[in-house]
Amino acid sequence: MNRIAVREARPADVDAVVAFTGDTWVDRSDDYVPRVFADWVAADDDARRTLVATVAADDPALPADDAPFVTGDGTGAAAPGEPEAVVGCIQGVRLSEWEAWAQGIRVRPAVRGLGAGTRLTRAVLRWARDAGATVCRNMVFSWNVAGLGQSRAAGFEPTTSFRFAHPDPDPVSDRDDGRVAAVDDPDPDAAWAFWRGSDARAHLDGLALDPTESWACSELTRERLAAAAAEGRLIAVADGGIAGIAVHARITEYESITEDHADGETDRTAVYGVAAWRDAAAAGGLFGAIARDAAGRDATATRVLVPETVEHVSDAAANRVRVAAEPDFVTSADLTDPTVGRD
Template identity: 25%
Template sequence: MLTFRKASEGDIPEIVSFTMDTWDWGDYIPEVIGRWVAEGRAYVAVLEGHIAAVAAMKLVGKSAYLQGLRVKPELRGRGIGEAMTRFLLDETRRAGASVATLLVAEWNTPSHGLVKKVGFKERMVIYGGRPAGGGTGRCLSGLEAYEAVAEALGRTRGYACLPDEPWVCTAVTPWDLLSRGRPCVGDALYVGRFSFGAAQGDPQTDVTSVDPSGYKQRYASHVLYAVEL
């Protein structure tokens, strides 16, 4: 029987063992799972006493972002990923969230099918990578900062990535962004490591954006999906 629970520190070695070589280049899960467990945002699916899958959930106000779903290779194709996703959606409801989001790389056809099956709808495309760099632009404060962010969110229907965690993308308020970074105007409005236009920021650091330009190294583009709870 498949059961679900929060991940514990003792689960980390087993999680790392089946997430090291997810793709040709490896995976980021081994680097972040310790932090996710410490923050209480990692969950595991357990089958016959062993971890079958792992995933995480981050709450941002009334929104929840689901990330890092990985199923043990020998157990794929048995519906465990779908069951894990449905469990996390139940967790987001219990936590009081009104919307859940996640990112799926455009090339990942199986994951697109999975998230659509459980009710997620496409909202926008998010681009990520290392920016080309350039000037920092003019930074805003006070009412000007709030109005600029509110206007930008109006154009994205309320979706953005977090300034301090640019791969966490969900439905946010202006205050969610302003509490995490200061908005600046360069080629476009950007807050921390997320841009409402072309990529901007430190060329040595990952950023995300809603426009594919401005990168010296752009990774796979991702579809942002959302479901109302």
């Protein structure tokens, strides 16, 4: 009998998840899961589902002083009324009628190697299929080799890679050579024609950051470009014809922890779901337009998704735009394959 049981998350699970996700990546980055897990559980509905992995309280993998335990209801590893330990979590989100996203998979170190991650991932894939999705994607940091292996073992296949570029907000930024100019009120159909034929779209498999779900990627459609234009979020530059486009996705706010800001000061990051351009000169014009747009939104920083290609990364560098040191990977699971998600 498998020692790992997967069930829907409950509010009583929050403390346990926060406890084992507090130092997920020592010396790497701050984990967002402890900050959002309670909200995830509270928001579960037909379009999103948060799951946890559990083991019985007396499982030999657990340290003797393990805490906290939760009371089982019979759907996890323990019988109703008996204690069990929450040792893993994941969330699935339906992004569109046919796209789902898997995120926040974490496993407590003490039970790694018992298959908790794979069981969680397969369970969320089954949920996504039942919710009507035909594809489920996820994002894995390129340095997270264990996470990449786990995704492949659960049925995900390589899809694309990207980096984040970070042009500084600047109301008078001008990075091009004078040939490329920002377009006032850009035409979304012209932007769509450019995007559809761009190297960026080909490399990214048509994906951009989702407009509603942070850190998720979904297909950038003609309809989404039209909505962005109507809402003043579409940016375009031209040199005769369209030479580059970008889409503003959101502003994220968080309390600064850097030495450059006083304690309690809030950073505002302008997030751009994708940027695509024709050449290095167009990249300069586009990053300049993004910098001005971000300044107009009172942003203190930016995050712009760009394709992980030699051309795109070097074009950004040539225009003195800071680029993340490492890429992120996106993988996809074909939910039309009935074997995907099967235990």
